[in-house]
Amino acid sequence: MNYELMHLNTVMASDERLGGLSFVESEKDIPFPIRRIYCIYKTEADMHRGFHSHKRNWQLLYCPYGKIDIVLDDGFTKETVSLDKPQKGLILHPGLWREMIWKKDDSVLCVAASEYYDAKEYIRDYDEFLKYVQKGDGRTSAKG
Numbered sequence: 406m407n408y409e410l411m412h413l414n415t416v417m418a419s420d421e422r423l424g425g426l427s428f429v430e431s432e433k434d435i436p437f438p439i440r441r442i443y444c445i446y447k448t449e450a451d452m453h454r455g456f457h458s459h460k461r462n463w464q465l466l467y468c469p470y471g472k473i474d475i476v477l478d479d480g481f482t483k484e485t486v487s488l489d490k491p492q493k494g495l496i497l498h499p500g501l502w503r504e505m506i507w508k509k510d511d512s513v514l515c516v517a518a519s520e521y522y523d524a525k526e527y528i529r530d531y532d533e534f535l536k537y538v539q540k541g542d543g544r545t546s547a548k549g
């Protein structure tokens with residue numbers, strides 16, 4: 406399936422009360438230039454979001470606080486990745502259907518995206534997604 410796990414660079418303060426710091430550099434740590442960032446917060450356990458795929462957008466997802474399951478579907482198989490540590494990053498290629506399931510209250514989902522927001526590059530209908538990947542249109546194309 407077209408995704409990769411990555412380890413976000415992390416600096417832990419020697420005194421735990423001072424917290425941790427994780428960071429990512431565009432095109433060095435991830436395979437695309439970042440054109441947009443967003444985050445989802447004020448959340449509750451059992452919340453479900455997503456239910457779409459992208460035609461061009463590459464994304465890095467990470468959860469700096471809490472736990473979120475990312476259910477991925479490439480039209481042939483499904484896999485679930487749990488984002489449960491601030492250092493754990495998930496790179497999604499275009500052409501993956503995703504559902505995000507919040508496992509703990511107040512979990513935060515951060516996303517860095519390769520594209521500006523464009524509603525036309527989303528596929529929000531699952532049957533349309535299946536046709537798209539079965540035609541071979543969902544194969545990962547050049548990024549950037």
Ligand code: TYD
Pocket residue numbers: 441443445454455456457522
């Ligand atoms: P959506 O991508 O559907 O969120 P999720 O997959 O988490 O359910 O976006 C929710 C709404 O926010 C939708 O109306 C589009 C809008 N939106 C923007 O305007 N710009 C953005 O960069 C994003 C991610 C969403």
